[in-house]
Amino acid sequence: MSTSTPTNKTVGQSDQRISAKRKIKRNKVLTYAAFVGPALLFFLVIQIIPFFMGIYYSFTSWNGVSSAVEWVGLDNYKRIFTNDQRFFDSFWFTTRFMFAAVIISNLIGFSLALLLNAALKTRNILRTVFFIPNVIGGLLLGFIWQFIFVRGFAAVGELTNIGFFQLPWLGDATTAFWGIVIVFAWQISGYMMVIYIAALQGVDTSLLEAAKIDGANAWQTLRRIIIPLILPAFTICFFLTIAMAFKIFDLNLSLTGGGPFNSTQSVAINIYQEAFTNNNYGVGSAKAIIFFVVVAIFTTVQVMITKNKEVEA
Template sequence: MTKKKNQNLSLLLFTAPALIVYIIFKLFPAFSGIFYSMTDWNGLNKTYHFVGLTNFIEIFQDINFWNSMIFTIKYVFVMVLAANIVALLLAVGIESRKRGKGFFRTLFYMPNMISMIIGGYMWTFIFTKVCYYMADNWNIKFLDKSWIGDPKYSFIAIIIVSAWGMAGYLMIIYMAALQGVPVYLIEAAGLDGATGWQKFWRVSFPMIRHAVTICVFWTLNSSFQVFDVIYSLTGGGPGRATQSAAINIYEEAFTGNIRFGYATAKSTVLFIIVLLITVIQLMLMKRREQEL
């Protein structure tokens, strides 16, 4: 018993630095944010008044916030599909190669190492300069679009840049899962006459369901908090057409009237929505894993 206690104490001491940082920079702001969401604090003055649920009642009448939530949900739905499909295709394609795995793995992972603010400005140059140049000089007409100024095309541009930055990270997770699939099962399926697609869908894919759950969970959470890509590409425009919930909260807290308490109430509502959707997603996917 004493030995087990000493082991637990050792583990606690090793994890203490990370735990302290997590408490200070994650848990404390989260719980203090719930308190400030029930005040009229502007983020600058030392004085503020407790207003109870007034901020939350006002949120239900805030059309701009709910429009940004609708856009965010649309973005999340498309990104969960696009990023995971692209990442899985890349993982399967690279794993099926006999040579150059390290090169292609590094090549496709590199966008994840770049800040998406910088990546967004890079792609802004591509959409506003390179695409027009290629359309005019190389007669590629489908590139002659207002990728930033037209809401229809600006959404596509946001998805392209987000998937470009996110797929590499998910690809690594899928590759690790694919490497854990027993080779003899794939070979046995081949001997039974299974095609390449059948070997993947019937053998490999069911055995990497846990990786799919992890990747969908990660994509879901990060997509609901999207800020940097949209901020650097469109700033939420034109108008508010591409404004995400995070940008709406940022606008409320740091521009205009600077209503920090109200912005914190919005972030609390966003947290509750993300929590509920995440719990449902995990329950459904875990149940699916158990059925398989």
Template sequence: MTQLQRKQLNRGLIFLLFTLPAFAAILVSVEIPFLMSVFSSFTKWNGLDKAQTFIGLENYKELFLDDLDMWKAFGFTLRLTLGSVLAINICALLLAVVLDSDIRGKNVLRAAFYVPNIISLIIIGYIWRFIFSAGFDSFFQKTGWEVFMLSWLGDVNIIYFSVLMVSLWHSLGFYLVVYIAGLQTVPRDLIEASMIDGANRTKRFFRITLPLIMPSITVCVFHSLSNGLKAFDVIFSLTNGGPGNTTTTIALDIYRTAFVINRFGYGTAKSVVLFLMILILSVIQVRVFKQREVEV
């Protein structure tokens, strides 16, 4: 064995030594439970009995052919995801542009927008549940504005926007920080050169700034897309899927199937389908957005 081969072997052993604990932790806490869930999706199991009855593809047949509630939850989840991706990213990007400029108190405003993100979504849901009821009632008594008397959590035509507003209020700070970081990487000499050439703010933003912050947009859209498809916390605490099943998401439907009616095998089948949906949509989104990224 040559000296070069020994160095390469030593580097490989050192790399293995440092990565093995993390790999073992991920294997035990993530990969093995995931594979066990995939197996459970082919069984009839209530989550309590030791024995699991293997039934093949029966759970998946029921899911795709007979479970209308699942498909209603699927439709609402897609609506919520689309709305949250658009609202969160547009609002966060616009605010980032404002807070990246020379305005007074921008650091305080950045912190203020980020604070809701550090609070649990379960708590956020209960807080806004109180605001939509008792809080808005007090606002109406003070102002007399009819908008505060709307049934924000009871009207099927309004509750979608209520959930979307709460999700936006909670998540905006995280995406705002990412977009500000992206804006600060745009070379100032390019901006100054475009100003000399006579480009106005709109042209500078769409022709220079926006293409150069595409990596930040890719990250933010990826996170907002996956979080929207996995939405559970805010729905559970804010509406619990109501009124009726109007705001039931796929994640909440999985929770009810597995832990309320104790069809654990069927619930894991739904979770596998949700995992595949998130995986496929995320891969497509990342590939499409990566193609639009440019380098200076």
């Protein structure tokens, strides 16, 4: 009897410790669920479930209104690839726009970051000024710039006779294309600037001082030291601008509406018109799935290439 009592007490203490550990683990799980659960629920409801519903509707002939949903298999995709030249025209416009917008936006954003990373007294004010266009909604921004292109530039052109301001900015396919690029770059460059500034502030100043002592000029320092060290920022900015440029909708809609003669119609506007104007929700969903695959390929390839450059650097 005397030997069994300590054993029972030890077993009891061990059970209590196991129970306490389980309680702590359960509390951690509940804490994580309380923080992550609502976000995960909203993500499922707003993103994942509609995405899979879109995949399903892309194989149907649903008009978006009727309760009758007819399964048509791959007919929608066949129709797109064989009898929808406007969709591919909009894809060509969006791809050209993406390349131009990504290059210009990042050049401007990086240049502003280099400028405002210097010891300027007004740099905080200038950062705010350059970032403000990013907080303006695309629809409002489009209408503002539409007035500038149509009325403002025309008035300046009449006063100065400068050819640049006398161009039919939104009335010609070429100038309308560059007009959208200009407005997009003006809106998004401030956002890219903030990311580049954060990366530049993480560069070790001792490296820059050592390069200066060794006789490196400003261009050599930028090319050989600064850019390799902030390549992760380029990866992020390229990814964001590619995705934003591909998905352009509100700015394009309010600025040109896809005109003139659908020459500046983005893929997003084409999908919107197909689904909600023509009431071909099944075809519109199929176009959206194709669009998703193309954007995913572009962004994945871009991230892979820039990540490899980071490793090499």
